[in-house]
Amino acid sequence: MLRSELLKITTTTAPKIALGVGAGGLILTQLMSVSVLPALASGRMGAVPAELRDAIPSLDLVTSSGQLAALSPLGASGGSGSLGIAVIAIVLMGVLAGTSDYRFGGIVSSFLAQPNRVRVLLAKAGATGVAGLVTGALFAVVSTATLLGTLWFLGIPVAIDPIVIAAVLSRSLLAIACLTIVGLAVGILARSQLAGVLIMLGVLLLELVVQSITQLIVGGMPVWAQLLPLALTNTVIGTGESELPLPAAVAALLGLTVVALALAATALRRRDV
Amino acid sequence: MTKTDTVPIRARHLSKSYPSGAAVTDVSFTVASGRVLGLLGPNGAGKTTTIRMLLGLVAPDSGDALITDRPYSALGRPLQTIGTMLDAGGLHPGRTGRQHLLIAAAQAKVPAGRVDDVLTEVDMTQAADRSIAGYSLGMRQRVALAAALVASPNILVLDEPANGLDPAGMHWLRQRIRAFADAGGAVLLSSHVLSDVQQIADDIVVMQAGRVVADTPLADVLHEQGGDLERFYLELTNAPSGVR
Numbered sequence: 064m065l066r067s068e069l070l071k072i073t074t075t076t077a078p079k080i081a082l083g084v085g086a087g088g089l090i091l092t093q094l095m096s097v098s099v100l101p102a103l104a105s106g107r108m109g110a111v112p113a114e115l116r117d118a119i120p121s122l123d124l125v126t127s128s129g130q131l132a133a134l135s136p137l138g139a140s141g142g143s144g145s146l147g148i149a150v151i152a153i154v155l156m157g158v159l160a161g162t163s164d165y166r167f168g169g170i171v172s173s174f175l176a177q178p179n180r181v182r183v184l185l186a187k188a189g190a191t192g193v194a195g196l197v198t199g200a201l202f203a204v205v206s207t208a209t210l211l212g213t214l215w216f217l218g219i220p221v222a223i224d225p226i227v228i229a230a231v232l233s234r235s236l237l238a239i240a241c242l243t244i245v246g247l248a249v250g251i252l253a254r255s256q257l258a259g260v261l262i263m264l265g266v267l268l269l270e271l272v273v274q275s276i277t278q279l280i281v282g283g284m285p286v287w288a289q290l291l292p293l294a295l296t297n298t299v300i301g302t303g304e305s306e307l308p309l310p311a312a313v314a315a316l317l318g319l320t321v322v323a324l325a326l327a328a329t330a331l332r333r334r335d336v
Numbered sequence: 337m338t339k340t341d342t343v344p345i346r347a348r349h350l351s352k353s354y355p356s357g358a359a360v361t362d363v364s365f366t367v368a369s370g371r372v373l374g375l376l377g378p379n380g381a382g383k384t385t386t387i388r389m390l391l392g393l394v395a396p397d398s399g400d401a402l403i404t405d406r407p408y409s410a411l412g413r414p415l416q417t418i419g420t421m422l423d424a425g426g427l428h429p430g431r432t433g434r435q436h437l438l439i440a441a442a443q444a445k446v447p448a449g450r451v452d453d454v455l456t457e458v459d460m461t462q463a464a465d466r467s468i469a470g471y472s473l474g475m476r477q478r479v480a481l482a483a484a485l486v487a488s489p490n491i492l493v494l495d496e497p498a499n500g501l502d503p504a505g506m507h508w509l510r511q512r513i514r515a516f517a518d519a520g521g522a523v524l525l526s527s528h529v530l531s532d533v534q535q536i537a538d539d540i541v542v543m544q545a546g547r548v549v550a551d552t553p554l555a556d557v558l559h560e561q562g563g564d565l566e567r568f569y570l571e572l573t574n575a576p577s578g579v580r
Contacts, residue, residue, distance in 0.1 A: 074430075074435040171422055
């Protein structure tokens with residue numbers, strides 16, 4: 064079943080479009096956040112008056128924390144308080160993987176080939192996870208190349224240990240695969256492409272709103288707010304600051320993925336098709 | 337393909353209700369090896385629900401839906417036992433016919449090389465690498481039939497397979513189904529086209545309002561009705577004249 068589900072993903076254009084849009088958006092985001100803004104702020108590019116340079120929101124690429132923030136495959140600005148196009152592309156890819164079978168009737172042939180619907184779901188999750196890993200790898204290449212190219216252009220030495228870079232990129236692959244699978248589960252639950260996309264975007268946007276309001280009210284991020292999907296993803300990637308321990312974040316993200324899949328499995332088993 | 341002692345398809349007292357009312361009530365029939373059974377009935381008679389219960393896609397409220405004497409879910413490699421053609425095959429318009437069949441082959445766990453064989457069988461080799469979006473309805477039906485045949489099953493369940501086929505295509509389909517049954521296969525054929533059923537079916541089951549109102553060898557009907565299947569059908573289903 065895994066092979067047929069992989070074929071389903073690779074023989075349709077929607078996942079490729081999501082991948083292309085995500086990669087293109089990430090390149091633009093990284094060029095702006097990692098290359099252009101720091102270069103403008105440092106005076107190495109453009110003719111921004113010195114008194115205005117401090118007002119430019121840019122990463123401090125001289126520090127290891129600044130370089131780490133620039134390394135995120137979800138986009139340097141996607142780490143906190145915003146929803147990057149890379150994240151949108153990832154969840155859309157998952158949602159489309161979950162809904163296209165319903166839209167065109169392929170779910171029937173899947174159930175006829177494998178009457179055990181949980182196995183069908185696991186095959187879909189496996190295939191979607193592989194698609195997420197490939198996407199994560201592409202995004203990781205983009206973010207790493209942008210960071211290293213910018214550091215070379217600005218003449219700034221790399222301040223992050225290669226082992227740390229490898230760990231961040233590995234965790235990024237895990238986080239992106241999990242997000243994609245959560246998108247798949249939402250797509251299966253929703254069945255309709257429009258409903259699935261709206262639900263997923265709504266959840267992510269709601270998280271940003273909740274986080275902003277929470278920060279304003281309590282002046283920080285309580286633990287429950289750090290357990291929301293976007294915050295968890297960024298904590299697992301580890302390019303920003305978080306009070307949640309990394310092992311707990313990884314466990315929580317995996318748990319969220321399993322819960323989403325369990326809900327989808329329950330729906331699949333109960334539905335007549 | 338050889339005849340076996342097991343009953344290829346058996347519906348036994350199947351019932352299914354939805355919140356809107358009963359869809360199928362106490363439906364029983366069998367399809368034997370080497371026979372083509374035509375499942376007839378007007379829209380909403382319960383044909384599709386019955387077929388979906390047989391295939392494990394819809395859970396019956398009561399009764400047994402058996403394929404080779406087992407529930408569909410208990411079949412080891414179901415696609416190698418039974419090939420199906422439902423909903424025009426669930427074809428994704430963004431794929432090519434060949435890609436659709438490669439997926440079907442992977443689902444059935446048969447070698448990808450089998451795809452070329454079934455493309456030849458349904459005469460779609462020339463158009464195999466074109467997008468399904470550009471296929472006519474008849475071409476889609478051929479690809480859907482190829483997917484049903486990809487694992488060389490002994491049983492076929494075909495829901496309105498003649499939809500969109502031109503006369504030559506319908507002639508080809510009738511021959512294909514007949515040859516399949518003559519080789520020992522069992523075919524459950526749901527169709528609105530009485531003339532097609534009359535030409536290839538061995539037995540007919542007529543459904544009306546969720547119930548079986550006739551289950552009989554076609555030859556008996558034709559003998560009693562002077563060769564007029566349509567009159568028999570219209571009398572049973574209380575359909576107005578003009579229904580095919």
